Amino acid sequence: MISDAVKEGLAPFVDSDTGKVNLLGLSDERMEAFFAVLGEKRFRAQQVMKWMHHRGAESIDDMTDISKKMRAILNDIAEIKAPEIVSQLESKDGTRKWVIRVAGGSCVETVFIPDGDRGTLCVSSQVGCSLDCSFCSTGKQGFMRDLSCAEIIGQVWLAAKSYDSLATNAKRRITNVVMMGMGEPLLNFDNVVDAMNLMRSDYGYGISKRRVTLSTSGVVNQLQRLSAVTDVSLAISLHAANDELRDQLVPINKKYPIAVLLDACRQYMADLPDSHRVTTVEYTLINGINDSMDQARELAVLLKDFPCKINLIPFNPFPLSDYTRPSKSAVYRFQTILIEAGFIAPIRTTRGDDIDAACGQLVGQVADKTKRSQRHRAAAEEKIRIITQA
Numbered sequence: 304m305i306s307d308a309v310k311e312g313l314a315p316f317v318d319s320d321t322g323k324v325n326l327l328g329l330s331d332e333r334m335e336a337f338f339a340v341l342g343e344k345r346f347r348a349q350q351v352m353k354w355m356h357h358r359g360a361e362s363i364d365d366m367t368d369i370s371k372k373m374r375a376i377l378n379d380i381a382e383i384k385a386p387e388i389v390s391q392l393e394s395k396d397g398t399r400k401w402v403i404r405v406a407g408g409s410c411v412e413t414v415f416i417p418d419g420d421r422g423t424l425c426v427s428s429q430v431g432c433s434l435d436c437s438f439c440s441t442g443k444q445g446f447m448r449d450l451s452c453a454e455i456i457g458q459v460w461l462a463a464k465s466y467d468s469l470a471t472n473a474k475r476r477i478t479n480v481v482m483m484g485m486g487e488p489l490l491n492f493d494n495v496v497d498a499m500n501l502m503r504s505d506y507g508y509g510i511s512k513r514r515v516t517l518s519t520s521g522v523v524n525q526l527q528r529l530s531a532v533t534d535v536s537l538a539i540s541l542h543a544a545n546d547e548l549r550d551q552l553v554p555i556n557k558k559y560p561i562a563v564l565l566d567a568c569r570q571y572m573a574d575l576p577d578s579h580r581v582t583t584v585e586y587t588l589i590n591g592i593n594d595s596m597d598q599a600r601e602l603a604v605l606l607k608d609f610p611c612k613i614n615l616i617p618f619n620p621f622p623l624s625d626y627t628r629p630s631k632s633a634v635y636r637f638q639t640i641l642i643e644a645g646f647i648a649p650i651r652t653t654r655g656d657d658i659d660a661a662c663g664q665l666v667g668q669v670a671d672k673t674k675r676s677q678r679h680r681a682a683a684e685e686k687i688r689i690i691t692q693a
Protein backbone atom coordinates (compact mmCIF):
# COMPACT_ATOMS: atom_id res chain seq x y z
CA MET A 304 0.00 0.00 0.00
CA ILE A 305 2.92 2.34 0.75
CA SER A 306 5.78 2.91 -1.68
CA ASP A 307 9.40 2.53 -0.64
CA ALA A 308 9.97 6.23 -1.19
CA VAL A 309 7.19 7.09 1.28
CA LYS A 310 8.52 4.56 3.78
CA GLU A 311 11.90 6.24 3.60
CA GLY A 312 10.27 9.63 4.17
CA LEU A 313 8.52 8.30 7.28
CA ALA A 314 11.71 6.95 8.85
CA PRO A 315 12.44 10.06 10.97
CA PHE A 316 9.05 9.69 12.67
CA VAL A 317 9.22 5.98 13.44
CA ASP A 318 9.87 4.79 17.00
CA SER A 319 12.74 2.33 16.79
CA ASP A 320 11.30 0.13 19.58
CA THR A 321 7.84 -0.35 18.07
CA GLY A 322 8.54 0.22 14.38
CA LYS A 323 5.52 2.56 14.33
CA VAL A 324 4.94 6.30 14.49
CA ASN A 325 3.40 7.36 17.81
CA LEU A 326 1.01 10.11 16.76
CA LEU A 327 0.59 11.30 20.34
CA GLY A 328 4.13 12.67 20.46
CA LEU A 329 4.17 14.65 17.21
CA SER A 330 4.28 18.43 17.63
CA ASP A 331 2.35 20.64 15.16
CA GLU A 332 5.34 20.93 12.83
CA ARG A 333 6.21 17.25 12.96
CA MET A 334 2.60 16.18 12.46
CA GLU A 335 2.36 18.41 9.38
CA ALA A 336 5.65 17.07 8.07
CA PHE A 337 4.47 13.50 8.69
CA PHE A 338 1.28 14.05 6.69
CA ALA A 339 3.19 15.89 3.99
CA VAL A 340 5.15 12.66 3.41
CA LEU A 341 1.82 10.91 2.95
CA GLY A 342 0.78 13.60 0.45
CA GLU A 343 -1.80 15.04 2.83
CA LYS A 344 -2.54 18.68 3.62
CA ARG A 345 -2.00 20.52 6.87
CA PHE A 346 -5.70 20.24 7.61
CA ARG A 347 -5.31 16.47 8.08
CA ALA A 348 -2.61 17.00 10.70
CA GLN A 349 -4.86 19.39 12.60
CA GLN A 350 -7.78 16.98 12.40
CA VAL A 351 -5.74 14.14 13.92
CA MET A 352 -4.32 16.35 16.65
CA LYS A 353 -7.78 17.55 17.63
CA TRP A 354 -9.02 13.96 17.84
CA MET A 355 -6.25 13.01 20.24
CA HIS A 356 -5.74 16.11 22.34
CA HIS A 357 -9.22 17.67 22.38
CA ARG A 358 -11.37 14.58 22.28
CA GLY A 359 -9.06 12.04 23.85
CA ALA A 360 -9.16 9.55 20.98
CA GLU A 361 -7.31 6.37 21.89
CA SER A 362 -7.36 4.74 18.51
CA ILE A 363 -7.09 5.75 14.89
CA ASP A 364 -10.44 4.06 14.25
CA ASP A 365 -12.13 6.59 16.56
CA MET A 366 -11.37 9.29 13.98
CA THR A 367 -14.60 8.88 12.08
CA ASP A 368 -14.31 11.95 9.88
CA ILE A 369 -11.14 10.59 8.31
CA SER A 370 -11.69 8.30 5.32
CA LYS A 371 -11.51 4.55 5.87
CA LYS A 372 -8.70 4.36 3.35
CA MET A 373 -6.60 6.93 5.22
CA ARG A 374 -7.35 5.22 8.55
CA ALA A 375 -6.15 1.93 7.10
CA ILE A 376 -2.90 3.57 5.98
CA LEU A 377 -2.47 5.15 9.41
CA ASN A 378 -3.18 1.89 11.21
CA ASP A 379 -0.49 0.28 9.12
CA ILE A 380 2.26 2.72 10.02
CA ALA A 381 1.16 4.56 13.14
CA GLU A 382 -0.52 4.23 16.52
CA ILE A 383 -1.65 6.25 19.53
CA LYS A 384 0.45 4.90 22.34
CA ALA A 385 -0.31 6.46 25.72
CA PRO A 386 1.74 5.78 28.85
CA GLU A 387 0.42 2.86 30.91
CA ILE A 388 -1.16 3.83 34.25
CA VAL A 389 0.08 1.61 37.07
CA SER A 390 -1.95 3.38 39.72
CA GLN A 391 -4.06 6.46 40.24
CA LEU A 392 -4.40 7.84 43.75
CA GLU A 393 -6.55 10.68 45.05
CA SER A 394 -5.67 12.61 48.17
CA LYS A 395 -8.14 13.93 50.73
CA ASP A 396 -7.45 17.42 49.38
CA GLY A 397 -8.31 16.45 45.79
CA THR A 398 -4.72 16.12 44.61
CA ARG A 399 -4.33 13.24 42.18
CA LYS A 400 -1.23 11.24 41.47
CA TRP A 401 -0.56 8.80 38.69
CA VAL A 402 2.25 6.30 38.62
CA ILE A 403 2.98 5.63 34.98
CA ARG A 404 5.02 2.83 33.46
CA VAL A 405 7.02 3.95 30.48
CA ALA A 406 8.86 1.95 27.82
CA GLY A 407 11.64 -0.09 29.40
CA GLY A 408 9.63 -0.80 32.58
CA SER A 409 10.57 2.18 34.75
CA CYS A 410 7.89 4.32 36.38
CA VAL A 411 7.45 8.07 36.63
CA GLU A 412 4.87 10.16 38.43
CA THR A 413 2.47 12.92 37.46
CA VAL A 414 0.54 15.01 39.98
CA PHE A 415 -2.58 17.16 39.54
CA ILE A 416 -3.23 19.86 42.15
CA PRO A 417 -6.66 21.52 42.06
CA ASP A 418 -6.90 24.95 43.68
CA GLY A 419 -10.18 26.82 43.17
CA ASP A 420 -10.50 27.67 39.49
CA ARG A 421 -6.93 26.68 38.91
CA GLY A 422 -5.67 23.19 38.19
CA THR A 423 -1.93 22.63 38.03
CA LEU A 424 -0.42 19.53 36.51
CA CYS A 425 3.12 18.67 37.61
CA VAL A 426 4.79 16.74 34.79
CA SER A 427 7.93 14.57 34.74
CA SER A 428 10.61 14.96 32.06
CA GLN A 429 13.07 12.13 32.78
CA VAL A 430 13.21 8.73 34.46
CA GLY A 431 15.30 9.71 37.48
CA CYS A 432 17.73 12.62 37.37
CA SER A 433 21.48 12.80 36.98
CA LEU A 434 21.98 15.99 38.98
CA ASP A 435 21.94 14.48 42.46
CA CYS A 436 20.61 17.37 44.56
CA SER A 437 21.06 16.29 48.16
CA PHE A 438 17.44 16.94 49.26
CA CYS A 439 15.62 15.36 46.31
CA SER A 440 14.24 11.85 46.19
CA THR A 441 14.41 11.69 42.40
CA GLY A 442 18.04 12.78 42.42
CA LYS A 443 18.93 10.19 45.03
CA GLN A 444 17.75 7.42 42.74
CA GLY A 445 20.08 8.19 39.86
CA PHE A 446 19.28 8.51 36.18
CA MET A 447 17.87 6.05 33.70
CA ARG A 448 16.74 7.87 30.57
CA ASP A 449 14.94 10.79 28.99
CA LEU A 450 11.21 10.60 28.43
CA SER A 451 10.07 10.86 24.81
CA CYS A 452 7.80 13.72 23.75
CA ALA A 453 4.90 11.20 23.65
CA GLU A 454 5.66 10.14 27.23
CA ILE A 455 5.71 13.77 28.40
CA ILE A 456 2.57 14.96 26.58
CA GLY A 457 0.98 11.59 27.39
CA GLN A 458 0.92 12.69 31.05
CA VAL A 459 -1.19 15.73 30.11
CA TRP A 460 -3.35 13.59 27.85
CA LEU A 461 -4.20 11.05 30.53
CA ALA A 462 -4.75 13.62 33.28
CA ALA A 463 -7.08 15.63 31.03
CA LYS A 464 -8.93 12.46 30.08
CA SER A 465 -9.33 11.42 33.68
CA TYR A 466 -11.46 14.50 34.30
CA ASP A 467 -13.39 14.23 31.07
CA SER A 468 -12.22 17.75 30.47
CA LEU A 469 -11.69 16.84 26.86
CA ALA A 470 -15.40 16.59 26.14
CA THR A 471 -16.71 19.56 24.21
CA ASN A 472 -18.12 22.25 26.50
CA ALA A 473 -16.50 20.72 29.59
CA LYS A 474 -14.72 23.17 31.83
CA ARG A 475 -10.99 23.01 31.37
CA ARG A 476 -9.50 21.62 34.52
CA ILE A 477 -5.81 21.74 33.67
CA THR A 478 -5.13 25.47 33.59
CA ASN A 479 -1.40 25.32 34.37
CA VAL A 480 1.45 22.91 33.73
CA VAL A 481 4.72 22.94 35.65
CA MET A 482 7.71 20.89 34.53
CA MET A 483 8.49 20.12 38.18
CA GLY A 484 8.01 16.37 38.35
CA MET A 485 10.85 13.92 38.08
CA GLY A 486 13.92 14.93 36.10
CA GLU A 487 15.74 18.01 34.86
CA PRO A 488 13.79 19.31 31.85
CA LEU A 489 16.70 21.21 30.31
CA LEU A 490 18.70 17.97 30.08
CA ASN A 491 15.96 16.58 27.81
CA PHE A 492 15.76 19.76 25.80
CA ASP A 493 14.23 18.79 22.43
CA ASN A 494 11.52 16.48 23.78
CA VAL A 495 10.56 18.93 26.53
CA VAL A 496 10.36 21.85 24.09
CA ASP A 497 8.22 19.80 21.67
CA ALA A 498 5.92 18.71 24.51
CA MET A 499 5.60 22.28 25.88
CA ASN A 500 4.74 23.48 22.38
CA LEU A 501 1.99 20.85 22.26
CA MET A 502 0.68 22.05 25.64
CA ARG A 503 0.52 25.55 24.15
CA SER A 504 -0.81 24.67 20.69
CA ASP A 505 -4.44 25.35 19.74
CA TYR A 506 -4.54 21.82 18.38
CA GLY A 507 -3.00 20.55 21.62
CA TYR A 508 -4.08 21.87 25.01
CA GLY A 509 -4.23 25.62 24.34
CA ILE A 510 -2.56 26.61 27.62
CA SER A 511 -1.14 30.14 27.61
CA LYS A 512 2.61 30.67 27.68
CA ARG A 513 2.49 32.19 31.14
CA ARG A 514 0.82 29.08 32.48
CA VAL A 515 3.41 26.62 31.30
CA THR A 516 6.46 26.76 33.56
CA LEU A 517 9.81 25.11 33.10
CA SER A 518 11.73 24.59 36.33
CA THR A 519 15.48 24.09 36.22
CA SER A 520 18.18 23.62 38.78
CA GLY A 521 20.41 25.73 36.56
CA VAL A 522 21.69 24.02 33.42
CA VAL A 523 22.85 27.35 32.07
CA ASN A 524 24.20 26.27 28.67
CA GLN A 525 20.77 24.84 27.80
CA LEU A 526 18.90 27.76 29.35
CA GLN A 527 20.76 30.02 26.94
CA ARG A 528 19.16 28.12 24.02
CA LEU A 529 15.63 28.29 25.38
CA SER A 530 14.36 31.71 24.29
CA ALA A 531 15.11 30.86 20.65
CA VAL A 532 12.51 28.08 20.72
CA THR A 533 9.90 28.96 23.36
CA ASP A 534 8.56 31.71 25.62
CA VAL A 535 7.20 29.75 28.58
CA SER A 536 7.56 30.91 32.18
CA LEU A 537 10.77 30.10 34.01
CA ALA A 538 11.43 28.86 37.54
CA ILE A 539 14.85 28.19 39.05
CA SER A 540 15.69 25.98 42.01
CA LEU A 541 17.94 28.25 44.04
CA HIS A 542 17.76 26.96 47.65
CA ALA A 543 20.82 28.91 48.82
CA ALA A 544 22.02 32.51 48.67
CA ASN A 545 25.74 31.75 48.39
CA ASP A 546 27.81 29.40 46.26
CA GLU A 547 29.39 27.59 49.18
CA LEU A 548 26.05 26.26 50.42
CA ARG A 549 24.49 25.86 46.97
CA ASP A 550 27.48 23.74 45.85
CA GLN A 551 26.44 21.25 48.54
CA LEU A 552 22.70 21.26 47.90
CA VAL A 553 22.61 21.60 44.11
CA PRO A 554 25.87 20.17 42.72
CA ILE A 555 25.43 21.68 39.24
CA ASN A 556 26.18 24.99 40.96
CA LYS A 557 29.88 24.05 40.83
CA LYS A 558 29.67 24.27 37.06
CA TYR A 559 27.26 27.22 36.82
CA PRO A 560 27.43 29.35 39.98
CA ILE A 561 24.62 31.59 41.20
CA ALA A 562 25.73 34.80 39.44
CA VAL A 563 25.97 32.97 36.10
CA LEU A 564 22.54 31.41 36.59
CA LEU A 565 20.87 34.70 37.50
CA ASP A 566 22.43 36.35 34.43
CA ALA A 567 21.08 33.59 32.19
CA CYS A 568 17.58 34.15 33.64
CA ARG A 569 17.83 37.89 33.07
CA GLN A 570 18.81 37.23 29.47
CA TYR A 571 15.94 34.77 28.97
CA MET A 572 13.44 37.31 30.31
CA ALA A 573 14.96 40.11 28.21
CA ASP A 574 14.56 37.97 25.08
CA LEU A 575 10.81 37.50 25.66
CA PRO A 576 8.47 39.76 23.72
CA ASP A 577 6.58 40.85 26.88
CA SER A 578 9.04 42.51 29.16
CA HIS A 579 7.20 42.50 32.50
CA ARG A 580 7.52 38.78 33.29
CA VAL A 581 9.63 37.65 36.23
CA THR A 582 11.50 34.49 37.16
CA THR A 583 10.06 32.30 39.91
CA VAL A 584 12.74 31.44 42.46
CA GLU A 585 12.13 28.17 44.30
CA TYR A 586 13.65 27.92 47.75
CA THR A 587 13.20 24.64 49.62
CA LEU A 588 13.53 25.40 53.33
CA ILE A 589 15.56 22.72 55.13
CA ASN A 590 15.78 22.66 58.90
CA GLY A 591 19.11 24.00 60.17
CA ILE A 592 20.62 24.12 56.66
CA ASN A 593 19.24 27.17 54.82
CA ASP A 594 16.38 28.47 57.00
CA SER A 595 17.99 30.96 59.39
CA MET A 596 17.10 34.66 59.61
CA ASP A 597 20.58 35.59 58.43
CA GLN A 598 20.14 33.38 55.40
CA ALA A 599 16.81 35.07 54.63
CA ARG A 600 18.55 38.46 54.77
CA GLU A 601 21.35 37.17 52.56
CA LEU A 602 18.75 35.97 50.04
CA ALA A 603 17.03 39.36 50.07
CA VAL A 604 20.33 41.08 49.33
CA LEU A 605 21.22 38.60 46.57
CA LEU A 606 17.89 39.08 44.80
CA LYS A 607 17.56 42.82 45.45
CA ASP A 608 17.79 43.78 41.78
CA PHE A 609 16.59 40.50 40.31
CA PRO A 610 12.97 40.64 39.07
CA CYS A 611 11.40 37.61 40.74
CA LYS A 612 8.83 36.02 42.94
CA ILE A 613 10.12 33.63 45.62
CA ASN A 614 8.27 30.38 46.28
CA LEU A 615 9.13 28.95 49.69
CA ILE A 616 8.76 25.16 49.85
CA PRO A 617 9.09 23.54 53.28
CA PHE A 618 11.25 20.43 52.79
CA ASN A 619 9.25 17.25 52.18
CA PRO A 620 10.86 14.24 53.81
CA PHE A 621 11.26 10.90 51.98
CA PRO A 622 12.68 7.55 53.11
CA LEU A 623 16.38 7.73 54.01
CA SER A 624 16.55 11.51 53.57
CA ASP A 625 19.17 13.24 55.67
CA TYR A 626 17.13 16.38 56.27
CA THR A 627 14.05 17.51 58.18
CA ARG A 628 11.38 20.14 57.66
CA PRO A 629 11.72 23.41 59.60
CA SER A 630 9.09 24.35 62.17
CA LYS A 631 6.16 26.48 61.00
CA SER A 632 7.49 29.43 62.97
CA ALA A 633 10.90 29.16 61.27
CA VAL A 634 9.17 29.15 57.87
CA TYR A 635 7.07 32.23 58.75
CA ARG A 636 10.12 34.03 60.14
CA PHE A 637 11.97 33.44 56.90
CA GLN A 638 8.98 34.58 54.86
CA THR A 639 8.47 37.74 56.92
CA ILE A 640 12.03 38.91 56.30
CA LEU A 641 11.54 38.51 52.55
CA ILE A 642 8.17 40.26 52.55
CA GLU A 643 9.55 43.14 54.60
CA ALA A 644 12.33 43.44 52.04
CA GLY A 645 9.63 43.90 49.38
CA PHE A 646 9.42 40.44 47.82
CA ILE A 647 6.38 38.42 46.92
CA ALA A 648 7.15 35.21 48.81
CA PRO A 649 4.29 32.72 49.17
CA ILE A 650 4.75 29.49 51.09
CA ARG A 651 3.85 26.59 48.87
CA THR A 652 1.51 24.63 51.06
CA THR A 653 2.09 20.94 50.95
CA ARG A 654 -0.56 19.15 48.96
CA GLY A 655 -1.21 15.48 48.48
CA ASP A 656 0.90 14.62 51.53
CA ASP A 657 -1.12 11.49 52.25
CA ILE A 658 -0.34 10.04 48.82
CA ASP A 659 3.30 11.18 48.76
CA ALA A 660 2.60 13.58 45.93
CA ALA A 661 4.41 16.59 47.38
CA CYS A 662 7.49 18.19 45.78
CA GLY A 663 10.52 15.98 46.02
CA GLN A 664 8.55 12.96 47.18
CA LEU A 665 8.00 11.55 43.72
CA VAL A 666 9.76 8.25 43.78
CA GLY A 667 8.99 6.61 40.45
CA GLN A 668 10.93 3.48 39.95
CA VAL A 669 14.23 3.94 38.29
CA ALA A 670 16.33 1.18 36.86
CA ASP A 671 19.42 3.27 37.52
CA LYS A 672 22.24 3.31 35.01
CA THR A 673 24.53 5.24 37.30
CA LYS A 674 24.21 2.70 40.14
CA ARG A 675 24.18 5.68 42.44
CA SER A 676 22.27 4.38 45.35
CA GLN A 677 20.97 0.89 45.75
CA ARG A 678 19.56 1.87 49.15
CA HIS A 679 17.50 4.79 47.86
CA ARG A 680 16.27 2.79 44.94
CA ALA A 681 15.28 -0.15 47.10
CA ALA A 682 13.30 2.20 49.35
CA ALA A 683 11.57 3.74 46.32
CA GLU A 684 10.77 0.34 44.85
CA GLU A 685 9.25 -0.76 48.12
CA LYS A 686 7.10 2.36 48.11
CA ILE A 687 5.92 1.71 44.55
CA ARG A 688 5.10 -1.85 45.56
CA ILE A 689 2.94 -0.57 48.41
CA ILE A 690 1.29 2.09 46.21
CA THR A 691 0.48 -0.34 43.44
CA GLN A 692 -1.08 -2.76 45.88
CA ALA A 693 -3.18 -0.03 47.49
Ligand code: SAH
Binds near residue numbers: 586
Ligand atom coordinates in the same frame (compact mmCIF):
# COMPACT_ATOMS: atom_id res chain seq x y z
N1 SAH B 1 14.79 19.38 38.06
C1 SAH B 1 13.98 20.53 38.13
C2 SAH B 1 12.52 20.25 38.27
C3 SAH B 1 12.11 19.15 39.20
S1 SAH B 1 12.26 19.43 40.93
C4 SAH B 1 14.46 21.44 39.25
O1 SAH B 1 15.27 21.02 40.06
O2 SAH B 1 14.04 22.58 39.27
C5 SAH B 1 10.90 20.49 41.31
C6 SAH B 1 11.11 21.32 42.58
O3 SAH B 1 10.97 20.49 43.76
C7 SAH B 1 12.48 21.94 42.67
O4 SAH B 1 12.41 23.27 43.07
C8 SAH B 1 13.14 21.09 43.71
O5 SAH B 1 14.20 21.77 44.26
C9 SAH B 1 12.01 20.81 44.67
N2 SAH B 1 12.28 19.67 45.57
C10 SAH B 1 12.99 18.58 45.30
N3 SAH B 1 13.03 17.76 46.38
C11 SAH B 1 12.31 18.37 47.35
C12 SAH B 1 11.96 18.02 48.70
N4 SAH B 1 12.34 16.86 49.24
N5 SAH B 1 11.19 18.87 49.39
C13 SAH B 1 10.76 20.01 48.84
N6 SAH B 1 11.07 20.42 47.58
C14 SAH B 1 11.84 19.60 46.84
Ligand code: SF4
Binds near residue numbers: 432
Ligand atom coordinates in the same frame (compact mmCIF):
# COMPACT_ATOMS: atom_id res chain seq x y z
FE1 SF4 C 1 17.15 16.62 39.57
FE2 SF4 C 1 15.61 18.76 40.17
FE3 SF4 C 1 15.83 16.70 41.88
FE4 SF4 C 1 17.91 18.31 41.49
S1 SF4 C 1 15.92 18.88 42.40
S2 SF4 C 1 17.99 16.06 41.55
S3 SF4 C 1 17.71 18.78 39.33
S4 SF4 C 1 14.93 16.63 39.86
